[in-house]
Amino acid sequence: MISPKEALDIVENQSIALAPFRINLSEALGYRLAQDVPSPIAMPPFRQSAMDGYAVNLHASDSFTVIGEIQAGDGQNPGLGKNEGVRIFTGAAVPDDAQVVIMQEKIRREGEMAYIEGELGHHNIRPAGEQIQQGEIALKKGSSLNAAAIGFLTTLGITEVLVYRKPSVAIVSTGNELQSPGTPLAPGKIYESNSLMLQMALRSMGYANSSLQQIQDDYTTTVVVLKELIAQNDMVLISGGISVGDYDYVGKALTEIGVTPQFYKVKQKPGKPLFFGKKDNTLIFALPGNPAAALSCTYIYVRTALERISGHLDFKLPRTQGKISAAYSKKGPRAQFLKGFYAHGEVQVLEGQSSAMLRSFAQANVLVFIPEDRFEIAFGETVELIPIPGL
Ligand SMILES: Nc1nc2c(c(=O)[nH]1)N[C@H]1C(S)=C(S)[C@@H](COP(=O)(O)OP(=O)(O)OC[C@H]3O[C@@H](n4cnc5c(N)ncnc54)[C@H](O)[C@@H]3O)O[C@H]1N2
Numbered sequence: 001m002i003s004p005k006e007a008l009d010i011v012e013n014q015s016i017a018l019a020p021f022r023i024n025l026s027e028a029l030g031y032r033l034a035q036d037v038p039s040p041i042a043m044p045p046f047r048q049s050a051m052d053g054y055a056v057n058l059h060a061s062d063s064f065t066v067i068g069e070i071q072a073g074d075g076q077n078p079g080l081g082k083n084e085g086v087r088i089f090t091g092a093a094v095p096d097d098a099q100v101v102i103m104q105e106k107i108r109r110e111g112e113m114a115y116i117e118g119e120l121g122h123h124n125i126r127p128a129g130e131q132i133q134q135g136e137i138a139l140k141k142g143s144s145l146n147a148a149a150i151g152f153l154t155t156l157g158i159t160e161v162l163v164y165r166k167p168s169v170a171i172v173s174t175g176n177e178l179q180s181p182g183t184p185l186a187p188g189k190i191y192e193s194n195s196l197m198l199q200m201a202l203r204s205m206g207y208a209n210s211s212l213q214q215i216q217d218d219y220t221t222t223v224v225v226l227k228e229l230i231a232q233n234d235m236v237l238i239s240g241g242i243s244v245g246d247y248d249y250v251g252k253a254l255t256e257i258g259v260t261p262q263f264y265k266v267k268q269k270p271g272k273p274l275f276f277g278k279k280d281n282t283l284i285f286a287l288p289g290n291p292a293a294a295l296s297c298t299y300i301y302v303r304t305a306l307e308r309i310s311g312h313l314d315f316k317l318p319r320t321q322g323k324i325s326a327a328y329s330k331k332g333p334r335a336q337f338l339k340g341f342y343a344h345g346e347v348q349v350l351e352g353q354s355s356a357m358l359r360s361f362a363q364a365n366v367l368v369f370i371p372e373d374r375f376e377i378a379f380g381e382t383v384e385l386i387p388i389p390g391l
């Protein structure tokens with residue numbers, strides 16, 4: 001059995017970015033750039049006034065003559081003699097001859113004459129190219145296209161960019177005991193909840209392209225359905241049927257389909273029987289059916305794979321720290337990812353850590369990582385936390 005760290009290393013190394021395509025910026029939210037993007041223009045494109053006031057060619061004087069006006073958007077560049085100025089507004093082009101824009105609050109006007117009152121202070125001119133020069137890299141390959149990034153590229157006149165494709169993900173739940181919600185439970189059945197939960201986890205992380213399937217514990221069906229889904233998708237997430245029971249067909253079916261295993265079983269709780277494999281360019285995770293195990297593995301391993309194949313090339317699982325609010329005793333040698341609630345530097349390990357339970361997960365905002373070789377964590381000790389994404 002490998003450690004969580006070894007398993008994450010394998011996932012990172014095996015998750016290769018999908019093929020890029022061109023996209024309009026208005027559709028590009030959440031994608032990652034597949035190229036360095038150079039700026040086609042300098043920004044600002046001209047010397048820009050940062051204030052409403054007067055642009056002045058000032059020479060050792062505390063007064064000047066106002067000879068005209070420039071509004072934002074005007075294209076003229078009037079010549080200014082010594083101690084001549086123009087009325088100007090924020091965002092307007094400053095005449096080449098002006099060295100300073102004086103805020104209107106510091107000016108007293110008398111007809112065409114303007115008198116400076118108090119200290120001049122800043123020159124209030126944004127130099128051309130102050131933010132970026134023409135040809136300079138605006139955003140690097142791998143950058144996330146969030147609202148600010150899309151806004152920034154739009155200020156440069158860019159309308160289309162090359163981004164990495166986002167994966168199509170098939171989510172498959174297995175198990176004869178599973179019944180779709182919406183009808184009273186039949187004896188021996190439970191409601192099927194993993195597929196919707198996993199779809200929501202993916203959506204909350206920015207991956208909207210997923211489909212849901214449910215299959216019975218039947219070997220032939222499992223082979224046929226999984227084979228087709230693996231051929232058609234970039235990633236397949238299977239929940240349940242990966243342990244050692246007589247009706248756990250998933251592992252055998254994946255072997256028959258020709259999936260190359262990257263690992264099976266991780267020294268962790270929850271999620272010990274996690275399987276990760278590859279067929280051609282498709283990544284396959286067989287997640288343990290226990291709901292908290294399936295979700296925990298999704299937030300740790302599936303997330304890492306999704307980020308990397310979507311172009312977040314150097315993605316590492318975010319980790320932070322907090323002080324534990326009560327002593328904790330770990331039983332057994334497996335590393336643990338505990339459901340926790342973190343606030344103001346302190347983390348509380350929640351009641352009910354069984355991998356069959358979701359109650360504590362529904363209240364958690366972090367996973368508390370307890371390494372394999374740690375058993376007794378003292379009150380107030382600093383522990384590693386993995387924030388739950390998408391909250
Ligand atoms: N003899 C052993 N038995 C088990 C071992 C072991 O090492 N030896 N490992 C245990 C651990 S740890 C886990 S985790 C589970 C994982 O088992 P499977 O991945 O095969 O999952 P299932 O048996 O199909 O289901 C487990 C549990 O989760 C419920 N489940 C499954 N799918 C769903 C779903 N879509 N929605 C809601 N709930 C679901 C299922 O009813 C079971 O209760 O194996 C242990 N056994």
Ligand code: MOO
Nearest residue numbers: 270271272293355
């Ligand atoms: O590994 Mo299982 O998820 O502990 O119950």
